[in-house]
Amino acid sequence: MKYISTRGNAPELGFEDVLLTGLASDGGLYVPKQLPHYPLHEIRSWRELPYHELAFKVVQPFVAGAIPDDVLKVMLQETYQGFAHTAVAPLTQLDHNEYVLELFQGPTLAFKDFALQLFGRLLDYVLEKRGERVVIMGATSGDTGSAAIEGCKRCQNVDIFILHPHNRVSEVQRRQMSTVISDNIFNIAVEGNFDDCQQMVKQSFGDQSFLKDERRLVAVNSINWARIMAQIVYYFYASLNLGGPDRKVAFSVPTGNFGDIFAGYLARQMGLPIEQLVIATNQNDILHRFMSQNLYKKEPLSHTLSPSMDIVVSSNFERLLFDLHDRDGASIKALMEKMSHEDVSIEVDRMAKAREIFDSFAVDDDLTCQTIKQVYQETGYLLDPHTAIGVKAAREVRRTFAVPMVTLGTAHPVKFSDAIERAGLQAPELPGHMSDLFRREERLFVLGNNLQEVQNFMAEKVFR
């Protein structure tokens, strides 16, 4: 499999190099040159497979040539064995044809574990083979950071730097990162917001000279293709468990960086019958405004009760725009430049193409809490605030009750006690493996919202 940049002016790469990168050298994002497409009878034949075997079917074409099949099979088995539920991604029914796909059964209790537990194993294998040491740099609004640390902490050949907005992640999220104490793990609390952190990461990928050309940066955010790849699997899994591919399924996806929902879009492109994809946002609703008004207009970032989705500049939207523009890199380069400094609309026919698949809805904090409370009263099931946004958006914009609507349950409610308490409910207890989280020692470096300061810090620690 070869990968190309969305901006059309970077070298084509194979999987190994795509794994070991972040942004393409032209500032774009890597996507497969050609997606595999499966006929219904082939998808149907996957119905009986346990999660890790289904993951092999979906992931193998993307890594072929880089990771031998027998190695990949073991990696996938080990990855998903570590999840708390034997189904790995169980479905919970809320109402008639309404489900939550629980993606928080992994070690850090958010959907990021699906990709980052595998990512650590892929990285370890490739670095060992190459005899290379790298620097992982990631930005987090709370969940990617802990999942990346958990997934990569046993990798021999990495230093890990995770930037999060100071005081803007939940206490559980912060402690999940800051209590993993190791010589090669650095949690940086930036005095800014998530967009500032993500911007610093992207700028650092653009110019890595602060690492003196001795180490390369590797991304753990969803700008890294390997993240998206692993997230495609659970769309197939949910569908196959609900009668797919002989029955369509709709998905509602709590959205920030657009990675998770883009994985759903790819599952559809690969042949999975998906009726509708709902872009569910919080008050940071740039994507909802774009989809409903065809106007991409940045507003200042708001801090909400769903902090993991407090994102304005949504990285993976570029990957969708690339497809909507017939995969013309030059158009995307021009469009992205324009979007960075002015309000933008796209051609009406391109927007119509997007609207065939996507609907959108924005849910503010009050509505999020009302939804948590309502669903709890109706079913006894406790939603986390991000998942609640997905459920509410699905209820508002679903096209038909004839197909199952699956909301992606992106995090466990225990991570967000503020929202649960604001909904008038009692926050759940930490699970066993985290029961002493509030007693563990923390290590955290607070730095200014300043790229130079962050890069100096990183260089000092890398060459310690």
Ligand SMILES: Cc1ncc(COP(=O)(O)O)c(C=O)c1O
């Ligand atoms: C709990 C949770 N829900 C939803 C999202 C949004 O996912 P994405 O950024 O892939 O759109 C995130 C992080 O981004 C998250 O941590």
Ligand SMILES: N[C@@H](CCOP(=O)(O)O)C(=O)O
């Ligand atoms: N919500 C994320 C933000 C980063 O998104 P990513 O999927 O691109 O890593 C987080 O919790 O860190």
